[in-house]
Amino acid sequence: MSDSDYCLQLDVGNSSAKWRLVADDQVLKRGRYLLGDTESQQVLLDCSTELDRIWISSVASPAIESQLTVLLQQRWRKKPWFARTAAETAGLRNSYREPEKMGVDRWLAMLAGRRHAAGRVCVVDAGSATTIDLVAADGQHEGGYIIPGAELMERILLQDTDRVRFAEEADHSLVPGVSTAEAVRHGVTLAQAGAVSLALDRCADEPPALLFCGGGGERLRDELDRGGEFHADLVFEGLEIMAEAAAPVS
Numbered sequence: 001m002s003d004s005d006y007c008l009q010l011d012v013g014n015s016s017a018k019w020r021l022v023a024d025d026q027v028l029k030r031g032r033y034l035l036g037d038t039e040s041q042q043v044l045l046d047c048s049t050e051l052d053r054i055w056i057s058s059v060a061s062p063a064i065e066s067q068l069t070v071l072l073q074q075r076w077r078k079k080p081w082f083a084r085t086a087a088e089t090a091g092l093r094n095s096y097r098e099p100e101k102m103g104v105d106r107w108l109a110m111l112a113g114r115r116h117a118a119g120r121v122c123v124v125d126a127g128s129a130t131t132i133d134l135v136a137a138d139g140q141h142e143g144g145y146i147i148p149g150a151e152l153m154e155r156i157l158l159q160d161t162d163r164v165r166f167a168e169e170a171d172h173s174l175v176p177g178v179s180t181a182e183a184v185r186h187g188v189t190l191a192q193a194g195a196v197s198l199a200l201d202r203c204a205d206e207p208p209a210l211l212f213c214g215g216g217g218e219r220l221r222d223e224l225d226r227g228g229e230f231h232a233d234l235v236f237e238g239l240e241i242m243a244e245a246a247a248p249v250s
Contacts, residue, residue, distance in 0.1 A: 005052045008076075011105065011235050012058040012068065013128065020236060021047050027233075035064065045075050054080040057239050059103050083108060083242045090114075090245050095141040106131050108238025109213055110141065115241065116231065117209030123234070124196055126216035128152055132199045134208060147195055150216050153188045174223060192216075193224045200226060 004023040010033075011018045020030040033044045054072055058065050065082065072080050085107040087099045092111055096102050106125065110133055113123040119137045124130065126149060133144035148156060150172075170181035174190055177183030200210070210228030212221045218230040231237070 006048055006050065008047065008051050008054045008072075009236050009239055010054070010056045010058075010068075010080075011239070012056060012060045012064070014060050014064065017068075019044055019047070020233070035060075041071070045071075051076045051078055054078050055239050055243050056080050056082045057104050057108055057235055058082055059105055081243065081246075083239055083246075086242075089242055091139040092135065093140050095143055103131075105235050106133055106144065108236075108242060109133070109211075109234045110135050110238070111241045112231070112234045112237035113211045114139065115237065116211055116229065116234075120203070120206055120208040122200065122203070122208040122210050124210070124212045124217065124220065124228075125214040125234070126150070126192070126212065126220045127214035130192055130195065130214075130216070130220075132196055134199070134203065145195065145199060147191075149214075150188050150192050150220075153191060154184060157184060157188075172219060172223065189223055192220055196220065196224055197226065 007022045009020050009022060015035055017033045017035065018030070019033060021028045029047050031043050031047070032040060034040045054076065056068070069080055072078065083104050085094065085099050085102045085104045087094050089107070090111060092107075092114060094102060094107070109123050109125050110121075113121045114135060121135045123133045123135070128149045129152070130147050130149045131144060134142040136142055147153075170177070170179070170185040172189045173182070173186050174193060175186060177186040200207070210226065211234065212218065212228055212230045213232065213234035217232075221228050221230050
């Protein structure tokens with residue numbers, strides 16, 4: 001190992017985790033760990049022989065967090081630092097009466113969003129759930145929305161309806177569908193884009209800068225066609241901001 005400072009960063013959900021290895025502000029490696037999957041677990045554990053610190057954003061259960069902590073400590077002899085949603089971090093102020101009940105991924109994405117855009121900002125994270133959060137220019141979280149993400153929305157529809165079934169492929173689009181497959185896929189697209197569009201319309205008096213992240217964020221930005229920037233690592237960027245503010249022990 002060189003004299004560089006190596007930091008493993010993880011964004012953990014209930015079934016999988018995205019990770020990246022960073023040194024000297026450069027992303028050296030990245031991957032996805034499927035919880036319980038031996039192959040992807042080994043790729044994670046082989047990402048570096050030594051680490052200086054481990055930072056984690058997690059919306060997973062305490063049991064999953066505990067299992068992951070044991071795994072990482074056994075490999076690198078480093079205690080991971082978990083980011084937790086706060087009442088205030090780096091000028092961002094939480095609107096929740098119980099701040100800890102806000103998903104930390106939302107909090108971190110907003111932290112990073114404020115670094116990318118001056119003034120009012122709207123952060124859209126399109127993952128398993130699609131979240132839409134508004135932050136005022138002075139850093140006050142104005143509130144947000146949570147709806148099922150595109151894949152979850154489609155899956156729920158197919159599970160709970162007997163006659164909505166299809167085998168053919170269909171693209172995501174906003175034009176009316178002319179088959180069941182298209183009607184479902186285009187309807188889900190309409191719902192996702194429509195939710196963001198309506199949230200933005202309600203901000204017409206002070207239009208916010210629009211930022212997207214998450215696995216479906218780039219596609220949603222393109223479908224919506226209202227501008228905005230896509231930043232794939234917004235949660236990781238926020239993790240770094242919060243770690244700096246918290247000054248965790250390595």
